[in-house]
Amino acid sequence: MIFLSGSINGSYRAQNIIKLLSDNKINYVFIPYSVLINFDKYISKLLRIIFVLFFLPVRLFYILLSSTVIVLPMNTNIYSLVDCLIARLLGKKIIYEYYISRYDTNVKDKKLYKSKNYKAKYDLFLDKSLTKLATKIICLNNAEYDYYKDFMCDSSNSKLEIIPLVIDLTESFPKNEVDISIVKYCWWGTYLPLHGLDKIIKAFYKSNNQNSLLYIFGDSDEKAKEYIELVSELGLENKVFFNHSYTFNNKKLPDFLVDNFVVALGNFGDSAKAKTVLVNKIVDAASLSLPILTSESKASSYYFDNNVSIIYSERNIDNIANKMNEINSGSYKLKNIGSEAKTVYLNDFSPCSFQTKYIEVLNEK
Incomplete structure (x- = not known):
């Protein structure tokens, strides 16, 4: 027992x-x-x-x-x-x-x-x-x-x-035909400095974002204020959207992610911990066969190979923006990368x- x-x-x-x-x-x-x-x-x-x-x-x-x-x-x-x-x-x-x-x-x-x-x-x-x-x-x-x-x-x-x-396997299937002419980036989680969300917003601003959108799914209106203010300062109100009602628990979030075939955004923080751990959202995205853009950590490197099952960027804003530009221009086979990420999920998570x-x-x- x-x-x-x-x-x-x-x-x-x-x-x-x-x-x-x-x-x-x-x-x-x-x-x-x-x-x-x-x-x-x-x-x-x-x-x-x-x-x-x-x-x-x-x-x-x-x-x-x-x-x-x-x-x-x-x-x-x-x-x-x-x-x-x-x-x-x-x-x-x-x-x-x-x-x-x-x-x-x-x-x-x-x-x-x-x-x-x-x-x-x-x-x-x-x-x-x-x-x-x-x-x-x-x-x-x-x-x-x-x-x-x-x-x-x-x-x-x-x-x-x-x-x-x-991570439990979430059965979500696209309900609509995905508009591949628009790249939809998506970040979700708690508003902890570990994730480097401010860098994501600034990198998105610096990227060629005419054909891209950024969705942020958080857990707190109060904690989101500084990021909402940053979006406003950069004039991105029509490009960056916040939502605190979609979660994995109510299944609205995975349905949205899969239905829009988003590019999931991981961890871009600068702390020793951020450079070490594997954040849950990377495994969440892999379970849904989604392509992932993140900075490499010691833990993520054990499981995910760059440009095969994940897309790694450096932790600075310019490099994140450059990777977004490459994605926006069609340089990556996103469905293949998402499929490889799902294989990693099945084998390890x-x-x-x-x-x-x-x-x-x-x-x-």
């Missing part, structure tokens, strides 16, 4: 872990840390502690009966640490899904506090402790492991397993590929 530690947090990966256990008829137990109740944050924290303490004997009982504990992605917290301590004392196998670093996210990405702040030290303690207790550490790729290993325990390399991103690799890790002694 498998004991699942953590909360699902809307994570596709966590959902796919649960699905693979169900599909392979592997018994599992999932006890959330708390029920979702909308209270003041301090009351909610108190209720969570009470909930955890009340169910601690039950958690202990099921961990005792389990052969393996899996810490679900994005659950670097004290509650999963307690589960792992119990499991380690009982000699259980512990698989830790190292999806992101708590320390890196809070200190470097969100800049919530400085590295010497006690909260930062606590975050680093959790990152290192959970990897020290784990018997297996799963990372998405070797590049991201190299980036995150400073936040892990010293013996992390001997515990490392690589299982890439998993599909639920079937994910399940095969994960079962191998579960079966290891």
Whole structure:
């Protein structure tokens, strides 16, 4: 039996872990840390502690009966640490899904506090402790492991397993004949500096955009304001369009992407993290057989070959604009590149590929 530690947090990966256990008829137990109740944050924290303490004997009982504990992605917290301590004392196998670093996210990405702040030290303690207790550490790729290993325990390399991103296959088919005389570029995601969205807009402005349009699908009207202002300053209101209602969850976004055979735009940020990770939107686009324009990262280079399954540009605005000009002039066989990207998706990022690799890790002694 498998004991699942953590909360699902809307994570596709966590959902796919649960699905693979169900599909392979592997018994599992999932006890959330708390029920979702909308209270003041301090009351909610108190209720969570009470909930955890009340169910601690039950958690202990099921961990005792389990052969393996899996810490679900994005659950670097004290509650999963307690589960792992119990499991380690009982000699259980512990698989830790190292999806992101708590320390890196809070200190470097969100800049919530400085590295010497006690909260930062606590975050680093959790990152290192959970990897020290784990018997297996799963990372998405070797590049991201190299980036995150400073936040892990010293013996992390001997515990490392690589299982890439998993993206569900979205069945979307073009409903209309695509107008190939207009190139439609599309970016989607959260408005994080990691993605370099400001560069995309400026590059689009500098490109020969008479026969092209740019669509931006975000998650927040508030966070979009600076980009909307940039579009206005550049006089691109009739060329660049924002939309915050189309998502993969409501299926409006994949339908739009496929129906318009867009050129998907990836990650153009300058940070060390941006130059390392493989962003989800690249795999999303590959699953839909779409051509992708992005800057190369260490992780993307493991899977996608330039001008074969993806189009790479440098990270500067001029080079991005030049690549857009080449695309606009028909220099690339976009359907072929999209088809090759789909092959990469099926081989490395599909639920079937994910399940095969994960079962191998579960079966290891």
